[in-house]
Amino acid sequence: MSETAVRVTTKKDWMSDQEVRWCPGCGDYGVLQAVQQLMPELGVVPERTVFVSGIGCSSRFPYYMNTYGMHSIHGRAPAIATGVAVARPDLDVWVVTGDGDALSIGGNHLIHALRRNVNLKILLFNNRIYGLTKGQYSPTSEVGKVTKSTPFGSVDHPFNPLSLVIGSEATFVARTHDLDRKHMMGVLRAAYEHRGASFVEIFQNCNVFNDGAFEDIIGKQVRGEMMIDLKHGEPIRFGADGHKGVVMGGDGQLRIVEVADVSPDDLLVHDAHRADPALAFALARITHDEHQATPFGVFRDVKRDDYGHLVAAQLVQASERKGPGDLAALLRSNGTWTIG
Amino acid sequence: MTITSPQAKGETEAVSYVVVRFAGDSGDGMQVTGDRFTSVSALFGNDLSTFPDYPAEIRAPAGTVNGVSSFQIHISDHDITTPGDAPNVLIAMNPAALKADVHLLIPGGLVIVNSDNFEARDLEKAEYEANPLTDGSLRNYRVVEIPMTTLTQRVTEPLGVKARDAERSKNFFALGLISWLYTRPTEPTIAWIEKRFKDLVKDSNLAAFRAGYNFGETTELFDHPYEVRPAKLPAGEYTNVSGNTALAWGIVAAGQLSKLPVLLGSYPITPASDVLHELSKHKHFGVRTVQAEDEIAAAGMALGAAFAGHLGYTTTSGPGVALKSETMSLAVSLELPLVLVDIQRGGPSTGLPTKTEAADLNLAMYGRHSEAPLPIVAAYRPSHCFDAVIEASRIALKYRTPVILLSDGYLANGSEPWNLPDVATLPDISTSFATEPNHTAPDGTPEFWPYLRDPETLARPWAIPGTPLLMHRIGGIEKEDGTGNIDYTPANHEKMVRLRQAKIDGIARDIPLAEVVGDADAHVCVLGWGSTWGAISSAVELVRESGKKVAWIHLTHLNPFPANLGDLLRGFSRVIVPELNGGQLCRIVRANYLIDARSVSKIQGRPFMSAELVNEIEKEFS
């Protein structure tokens, strides 16, 4: 959110001269298009924008953005981006990562960047597979998945990325997918406007190694009944004419019901700004597998001071209290004596 | 102790130096006692060198040899370089301390024990079968038994201090006694106690300190006090500084001298944490400190800050360097300035976390995958940590490269008087950011090429986010020189590997030539690096005083080496390389220069003693 963002840009200003090298048909293209289209709308400028990525197919993203960018090492993007954002609270810093990068090798950095509420927009491209290393199961792959490294099916229980990040004190948590540019741009805009750490899970299709991983949810034929579109302040309803809805049972569990079967007052009203994360957490876990109705949109969006500003504020306070640093005085601060 | 003036019984006797060792249980406050004695001696004007020696456990089982915490200090009226081979005086607060340290004393040395702590149970905990105070085993020392606990309780009881609490003041009794014995001024200690403590604890500590002092004066256990006169050090304003404090201040200074904001990413680790503690106090210098979630993140944050135009540092010890290795390789590939400070300790793995070692030279030199050369600078005395980190920062900034600075536990915790530099004379290490496109595309469009190098230094331009028109992407994938675009072609990869090496090698033109100390025409040369400086310095001096010719070269730049090093070394028929490792530098110089250097190696978690090195140098004459 740079203050000097006055120059008008076009999508072309955000495109680098590098040839995009994802597999034809890869879901990553849709995300790149959405981001490049969104940037001019946000009124920001390329020179104040930084993309940092780790390793994986999605992590090639910075090369294709005509901004400042760093393609770093596996899993470390949130840590490196923290360095950028803490040093320079004036910049917009985006992190592009994947399910293996962010949730496996880099899990520690992800959760700590979120709890610190570093001003980072973290886009996790979840394709439930390792693409760049050619098809091993990932920490979001379903149990039983047969891959090159699990010929008899995976016995690893997967992460639910959103419940993980909500448990990590994330202040902004959202989900979108690669087949609906408009939805994605809406979510990314909200992520951008949130000050602090924003986490967006993007269902992304790897058509080479895990084609159709989300087809049963976001496929054109089924999405009407399978996607739950969360809208702040509105009762949670979905399906044709909103015939389905979400209620909280007496045991505190969220359940999907036929709206006709319950009183309209019983429908859960989505409150993304609720300080307590329990409802967002419950919404994140309403889906138990890839064949059930799944919420999309902004799960959680609460205010908390961002880390870079808190660190900078301490510097300002110290200067106000002690004046500008005086090196000669520092060297004498433990007492001195003079000889000769 | 050299007696420099005749004296009558009861009069102060002047000695030129003394080595005092305070030893007690981890909870006995020996480090504080040592620190105070150091501080007052520094203010008094002595030259000094200290060696805190403490266990890894915060509170090892009380009364055991494993739980002994010691502090050795060498004070003198002349220039010294080590904390002393052997103490003249040992203050042992319990049998375990006596057992652990008495063998270090000079023959005939003075042992002052807290006799209250020599009950059967105390002896048992220290695994003494007989009471050493009565079984004659200490016959080679002068032993003075003082019931310090009882005496402390006696003076604090009238203040209303409970007997159990009085225990905690007995180290000030010991400090008072030693302050009398070595005629230290009492005011600074009293002022410090008054400032540091409150209420009853303050009163109790003050009473104990005074009681210890008066005890020395009034009992007949000591003939007379000693005096170590102020040292005739070069004129100047001095402060007493530890290596880690000097290092933290050096980082602050480097920020000022480069006119860049500083960001330190660090994860707590012994013996480096004090640098994080110290730096986190100096935010008004524009210093940001982040205690990261792990060692890898700490390096990553420093690197991210460097990309954003800050001076990035990460401080750690050996295990942390291992974890940061991949980030350092990325930094080599990105060609961004970054300083990693390794305060070495005994290893491998957790090893001896509180004890010193200098065995990470190989790790610094080779500890990255593939061909990933980077400059290495080593500090050699506590105060030199200040200059060394400025030099490491200068190289990092000028050559856009990660640099490793090696210090060690001995330098980090040891302290010495430091003749403060005039800050106006410190080097300007500022660099400039790229502000404009540096290339023109065939169609005439101005472009920015992130890897278009300075022809002299081979450094690439540093364009920071926020600069219009210079947007660019860098990454760990091999890139084409100049454009920085991804390039996997075979010839380009070899070119880039050789360019990165040439850039580091070229730094040899920008560092001082190695200098020979002592006799340039000697046959024997001692080659050293790092904290062995103190012991080598006094050993070389002792051997030369005995009439033999010895040369000494001490390295502060370990990669690249000074340009003349090979020629210098080939000029001696014997080269010995003392190191607190298995012979790492020795192997490198043998390989680089084909000279028959001999390794002198010590790996005990302790520094060299001068006498050990004298012995090793002497061997070269036989």
Ligand code: SF4
């Ligand atoms: S492997 Fe999968 S994720 Fe990677 S580029 Fe190809 S389709 Fe996309």
